[in-house]
Amino acid sequence: MSQPLVVGIIGLGTVGSAVASLLVRNQGVIKARAGREIVLKKAIVRDVSKAQAKLAELGIALSVSTRIEDLLEDAEIDVVIELMGGIDLAYDIAQKVLRANKAFVTANKAMLAYHRYDIQPLAKDLAIGFEASVCGGIPIIRVLKDGLSANHIVGIRGILNGTSNYILTQMLQHQQSFSDALKDAQALGYAESDPTLDISGGDAGHKLLILASLAYGINALPEEILIEGIEGITPDDMEFANEFGYVIKLLGIAKKTDSCIELRVHPAMISKNAMIAKVDGVMNGISVIGDCVGESMYYGAGAGGEATASSVISDLISFAQGKNSVMLGFKQPIESENTQSFTLKSIDDIYSRYYIRLYAHDKPGVLGQISQILGNHNISIKAFLQKETADKRIAKLLFSTHHNYEREIKDALNELEKLDFVTQKPYKIRIEDELENL
Incomplete structure (x- = not known):
């Protein structure tokens, strides 16, 4: 025996x-x-x-x-x-x-x-x-270490934190504010009394780094990747997303481009038709794209004792059973096409579409100045909504852009924030519909 x-x-x-x-x-x-x-x-x-x-x-x-x-x-x-x-x-x-x-x-x-x-x-x-x-x-x-071990992993995107996913689901489906949805999550035991690690994206960032090591053999630290949370999302953002066929999810994203690996955690607008867009409540979901198998989806409980x-x-x-594979899945360093190890893409070099929310005084010339600043930073507008607020003097301006670099959107929003007719700090969410085509 x-x-x-x-x-x-x-x-x-x-x-x-x-x-x-x-x-x-x-x-x-x-x-x-x-x-x-x-x-x-x-x-x-x-x-x-x-x-x-x-x-x-x-x-x-x-x-x-x-x-x-x-x-x-x-x-x-x-x-x-x-x-x-x-x-x-x-x-x-x-x-x-x-x-x-x-x-x-x-x-x-x-x-x-x-x-x-x-x-x-x-x-x-x-x-x-x-x-x-x-x-x-x-x-x-086990999927990344064993099941997909013959594949180059083209990309990963995951809903890696159930607390944040519950809050965003409540905001979308029940038109709750962020603070009300968070209180509900805490009352139900889905969020801690101090929910910072969950809502800031930190917890999802830790998980993404582990997945990236298994997929690409890349050693990165949380401080080296883009991590943003969901604290700034409002019902206005949910309204725009819904009107243009998106849902907002906190995503962990890994993408391979040549010898660079892009790693980021942030709220993202994704198509309602994407498989991962249908992961609601406290559930987690991970989409993995392999060069052999295409996209595969993994869904289930992301937390809880049992x-x-x-x-x-x-x-x-x-x-x-006597099984003992290498901890991070590689017996020797992974090599890219040019025989160099993968490197981490700079945050400034991230290339994406963006949604921008602005509150500004509703007066002639404002939209023109905003458009000029965006144009000066190579940012072109794809869609635009202007709506009234409770204060008739303030307009709510909601944009989506074509693709541009992170450094360009960052510089543009910093410039817009300094304008005297902009009443709140501009807010951005990345639009990740291009991941459908990875």
């Missing part, structure tokens, strides 16, 4: 307790698929009494302590699962686990966003699993 795979876990919060529960509840099917038993032996927590009460409620017998060394020094433990969150301490623990010659599983996208390339060489022949770090229950890590625990346990099953 095969020896069991013995596991220790750090953290018994929502996901950790779901892992413990599923290992017991679905023990039969897990053992059948793994080919041997998976045994959770010890848990490390901050509050032992609280953890013991939770385990008693679940009917699970498990040794609990506050000392990480109790896992590292236990020769029987084969795998350590890290579910504590944070960056620096989690990275320190990952190093200690690997140096103790134990396999490592994590759901910690923030730590991986900064340290995935530091961890990989430490692993050597040890298994590392991080399926749960991106989009909870969607097995997108969905995330399902991905954690899928890594354990893979380890139990």
Whole structure:
């Protein structure tokens, strides 16, 4: 009979307790698929009494302590699962686990966003699993590492954060303001009391960097890519999007152009007909375009205890089966057509269409001056709406543009903001309908 795979876990919060529960509840099917038993032996927590009460409620017998060394020094433990969150301490623990010659599983996208390339060489022949770090229950890590491994990945676009997607869905379908939709998300438990990481795009940025490493072998940090959130979106933007056949989603976008990789997270107007446009509420969706398979779409729960625990346990099953692929999917550096490694495209060189929202005094000559400034920065207008506001002296001006570079739109909006007849800071959203043709 095969020896069991013995596991220790750090953290018994929502996901950790779901892992413990599923290992017991679905023990039969897990053992059948793994080919041997998976045994959770010890848990490390901050509050032992609280953890013991939770385990008693679940009917699970498990040794609990506050000392990480109790896992590292236990020769029987084969795998350590890290579910504590944070960056620096989690990275320190990952190093200690690997140096103790134990396999490592994590759901910690923030730590991986900064340290995935530091961890990989430490692993050597040890298994590392991080399926749960991106989009909870969607097995997108395995798709990129294994399922699409014969493909050049042309592009990825993903709704990677359920909180932001819920807020934008409420704003579109129920005409809510951003603040009201956020309050609803918090009341329903979809948003934290401090939702900054979700609504700022930071959480989605962490996930996009992990996906980009798997797709392209590119090592980039959050500070090096474009990350914008949804805080500035208003019902006016939703109205324009709806009128011109778009929906607004917070997207993580990766695109390959020659030897450059473009990585960005921001609100985007996309065609209502796009598959990913139909991903609503707290759900996540990821579209991957491969040169062999074309576009494939992955949809499911991006968060939640059991969905995330399902991905954690899928890594354990893979380890139990003896599978141990390279952490980031490449045994040697990926090469582009000119044999140079991929480089990260400068934010200023991003080439897109844009939507612009302006509030300005409604008087003769204003539109002409605005058009002249846009023209001076090589920006041509494709569509335009002018509508009244509650203050009859102020006009709401909504534009969409043809393609231009990020640096051009940035300079133009900075110039427009300084005009005395512009009453609010101009706001932009990128229009991503060209991704349909990747």
